[in-house]
Amino acid sequence: MGKKISFYFSIHSGIKIFVYMKIFTRIAVFLLVSTGCFHESLAQGNALLWEISGKGLKDTSYLFGTIHIRDKRVFNLGDSTYYAIAKTKALYGELNLQDKDEMKKHASELIMPAGISLESLLSAEDYKVVKKYCKKHIGVYALLINKIRPIYVSAIVSEDLLPKEEKKPLDLYLQDHAGKLGHDIGGIETFEEQLAVVNLIPLQEQADMLVEQIKNIEEEKVLMEQMLQLYLSESLDSLEILVQEDTLSQEFNEAILDARNKVMLTRMETQMNTQPTFFAVGAAHLAGEKGLVILLRKQGYTVRPIKRK
Numbered sequence: 001m002g003k004k005i006s007f008y009f010s011i012h013s014g015i016k017i018f019v020y021m022k023i024f025t026r027i028a029v030f031l032l033v034s035t036g037c038f039h040e041s042l043a044q045g046n047a048l049l050w051e052i053s054g055k056g057l058k059d060t061s062y063l064f065g066t067i068h069i070r071d072k073r074v075f076n077l078g079d080s081t082y083y084a085i086a087k088t089k090a091l092y093g094e095l096n097l098q099d100k101d102e103m104k105k106h107a108s109e110l111i112m113p114a115g116i117s118l119e120s121l122l123s124a125e126d127y128k129v130v131k132k133y134c135k136k137h138i139g140v141y142a143l144l145i146n147k148i149r150p151i152y153v154s155a156i157v158s159e160d161l162l163p164k165e166e167k168k169p170l171d172l173y174l175q176d177h178a179g180k181l182g183h184d185i186g187g188i189e190t191f192e193e194q195l196a197v198v199n200l201i202p203l204q205e206q207a208d209m210l211v212e213q214i215k216n217i218e219e220e221k222v223l224m225e226q227m228l229q230l231y232l233s234e235s236l237d238s239l240e241i242l243v244q245e246d247t248l249s250q251e252f253n254e255a256i257l258d259a260r261n262k263v264m265l266t267r268m269e270t271q272m273n274t275q276p277t278f279f280a281v282g283a284a285h286l287a288g289e290k291g292l293v294i295l296l297r298k299q300g301y302t303v304r305p306i307k308r309k
Contacts (some may be wrong), residue, residue: 046237047307048066048308049063049084049308050286051084051301051305052272052296052301052303053302054300054301055300060088060276061088061157061268061272061277062085062088063280063286063296063303064084064278064279066174067170067282068172068282069170069228070162070165070166070167070168071166077308079308084278085174085183086182087274088277089278090183090184090271090278091183091279092268092274092277093174093187093280093281094188094194094281094282096187097172099187102191108243109195110148110159118145118210119146129215130153133157150206151201153210160211161221161224162224174278174280188264188268188281189267189269193263194216197260199285216229233249237287257284264281265299268292268296269299
């Protein structure tokens with residue numbers, strides 16, 4: 001079950017398929033931070049909102065650790081967050097979730113390859129377990145379990161475990177809010193880049209993870225709530241500890257956080273020097289020796305935690 005605590009804070013996109021139902025919401029929580037960076041992360045400070053200045057920047061930019069859920073508890077952003085957004089001229093997420101055309105363009109990449117279905121990847125017994133659970137808990141999405149890749153079915157299952165009180169997940173809400181202020185909206189990454197990371201997990205392994213998830217669903221509910229409480233407490237250190245054992249492979253761990261953080265850093269520097277920007281990325285990307293907070297400091301920027309009020 002631990003293998004999928006993952007993606008919550010790192011991969012999400014909002015790609016839609018068929019009747020544009022949001023499937024690629026938050027691919028089921030994987031690896032909040034890279035392993036082996038605990039000691040240095042303790043020294044970085046615990047916060048979700050960070051001020052970026054120095055190194056010749058004309059204006060202050062901000063970095064915020066977000067989460068792709070609709071639970072109303074994560075929407076208590078505080079005045080400091082809204083002030084930081086208002087003070088900048090652009091908001092960049094991991095992806096530009098306002099770009100509907102780009103989402104539709106990549107929708108087909110969520111579909112299973114020809115000749116492969118979830119049923120063909122599982123034993124008859126396991127398939128029956130998954131089908132029964134999905135029919136009971138995820139409604140119309142149950143009709144898609146043989147059509148879309150298992151990791152996205154897992155995302156839908158996980159999405160059902162937390163309250164969905166708000167109309168939109170937090171990251172999309174932030175982009176909408178900034179758009180209403182007249183800010184430029186953009187993405188640090190491309191849809192192709194995020195899909196490529198997900199595709200590193202073989203379909204059979206995705207299917208096995210889905211079975212494991214459903215067979216241990218009560219355990220996941222507890223861990224999801226625990227994870228959410230740690231996010232609300234802004235404890236990056238504790239979030240890291242929670243998922244240190246949740247690993248797939250060294251290659252995947254590197255791809256989902258470390259390599260992406262390096263790319264994000266370069267693109268953030270370019271954007272910050274163009275205009276003051278509020279960066280809202282998955283909280284996983286902030287923590288650890290290879291996280292964005294420390295990477296920015298190593299590049300010579302002053303990165304200061306901001307208490308949200």
